[in-house]
Amino acid sequence: MDKKPTAAAAVTSADVARLAGVSRATVSFVLNNTQAHRVSDTTRSRVLAAAEQLGYVPHAAARSLRAGRSNLVLMPASVSAAGRLVSEWVDDLESELERHGYVLVLHAGRFPDPVSAARAWAELRPAAVVALEGDSLSGPAVDVLSRAGVRGVMAFASREVTGAHTVDFDQSRIGALAVEHLVAQGRRRIGVVMPRERGLATFARPRLAGAEGVAARSTATVTPVDLSYTHESAAELAGRWRELDLDGVFAYNDEYAALLLHALREEGVSVPEDVAVVGCDDLVLSALQQPPLTSVRLDLPTPAQFADALHELVDRGASPQVRGMEPVLVHRRSS
Amino acid sequence: MDKKPTAAAAVTSADVARLAGVSRATVSFVLNNTQAHRVSDTTRSRVLAAAEQLGYVPHAAARSLRAGRSNLVLMPASVSAAGRLVSEWVDDLESELERHGYVLVLHAGRFPDPVSAARAWAELRPAAVVALEGDSLSGPAVDVLSRAGVRGVMAFASREVTGAHTVDFDQSRIGALAVEHLVAQGRRRIGVVMPRERGLATFARPRLAGAEGVAARSTATVTPVDLSYTHESAAELAGRWRELDLDGVFAYNDEYAALLLHALREEGVSVPEDVAVVGCDDLVLSALQQPPLTSVRLDLPTPAQFADALHELVDRGASPQVRGMEPVLVHRRSS
């Protein structure tokens, strides 16, 4: 029932103080339950009532400016690039971090290079940065962050990032595991699907490298094949499948695998007789494919473990031990 | 090669000024390209060099504190609840907003009620809040936001939210469209899958309501059936399928639909002869199901349109017109 002005005046703690008839400091003591300072019950309730009436909400920016640190945890990640698996993990992580008083925030952004990305993140002065695509985090980029006062930088990455606390997330082990399996099944001419979609190259390239590493230590060969996530692209690939002459394929992903599986069936190529197919992520839908899809499941540290470790890193500066990613092969009938 | 102190001193514009031998104001003028003020080329380059050398990054909180407004656009949404479709849309929106100088940030959080959620968002003092699950945004919650100085609140919601700019996102139309289709195909005893997963109820309930609305205007009946996103739950449901006596089902989602499809086949229930199945989201994988899945595609306003509208709302306070969500039926062989 108030006026409805074009620019609503923001409510500050000074307004609360005025209404309650006390100083701004007292308001702060009451609202933060500052233990070092006692305040009488009558004034306390007057302040609380005033805050309630005005709908006062503290200004996070001002607060962290004064405190010299924020409770923001920044996670740079494009939403769509993160797979199903990871997205649930992130949701749980958010709850766990809240337990420690942090606010988890996702920020997707396309940047020309790691340093300018880091600069953009640094502007927000988060308490910590959790980089999923940690391999795009260079040493200088980490430098920018710590120069800006970011306490903890954790990176899921395949190689150690200087200055950051690295959690093993070696994508090449995924490709390696898949190809080891295919080789053990007697396959020798192995294709690796490379998705054309933007943002996926960060994951796809090391997986290919891992595959190639295994092939080099055996008699098998590895051939990369490009694929977009559309029916047309899959049909086109299946159309020239026989001339590729492959007897096994690691398809980057269960989703790309399913797409390929279908296109191959349309083309009359039979799985696993003509070609064995392995995906990744072990999605619920993968077991439903025709034939059920062999996949690589990725075991991550639990969100609770990770949140505790992150808190310790930010709070005490200690370098906590966190179990890395562990790829596990789930064998089904497609291989 | 610097020292590696436990608490790295954060670099401020004052440090830059000191190194360049000028006042802090001059630094600000140079780094922001302030047109109202001229600065000589020699000092300009000295300042830029100093900033570069120190790796200076402005403090977003301090900046927006002074400016009285921020360039943050907050989008409260749990990552996993957002479907594939929406997640790509969000990625594109982020690029478009960047064009206008905004920073899009996702924040998932579980809150007991809309007002306490709004309070948490308000602390960040974003320029705008884009609520995907807009129906959980109450009038008082919007009040909290505007009291905190948030310029624009846009909500994708089925009903008008007082104080917010509502973009039509009426989930009930999805359920309605699906059931209309099933009825047109001659089905009468229609089930609606209700996912048990947390966070999905916001979408599932109105879809059910839409389905029921259509049924009430015809001779059809609607029965809600619970389902978790696991093989076990699907098998259990399929096991007692015949006693449910349904000849059509709207499965909430293409993913739940695919899961159900598979369980029904295992149980010997044939689709579409015994029961017609309709999903939603029109995922790439849906056309690959056995049989190919009829689905409801959701046409959204383009991210560019939406970003422009949001900017106008924040900047000029104008209430721009944005096309709402439009559900479109994609007919395939499962119905």
Added chain:
DNA sequence: AGGGATCTATTACACGTGTAACTTCACTGT
């Protein structure tokens, strides 16, 4: 020569918050 005009740089304040240091005032114990 003097008084604008123009250019360049600086000083000073405000944004909203938390807290150390200080002031009052009433009460207590000898």
Added chain:
DNA sequence: ACAGTGAAGTTACACGTGTAATAGATCCCT
């Protein structure tokens, strides 16, 4: 009576930034 104690508030400053107001120069024109 008087120092000591403790409770209940307040004043004052700092955090890092943007910008209006101001101060010196330097130059131009009559």
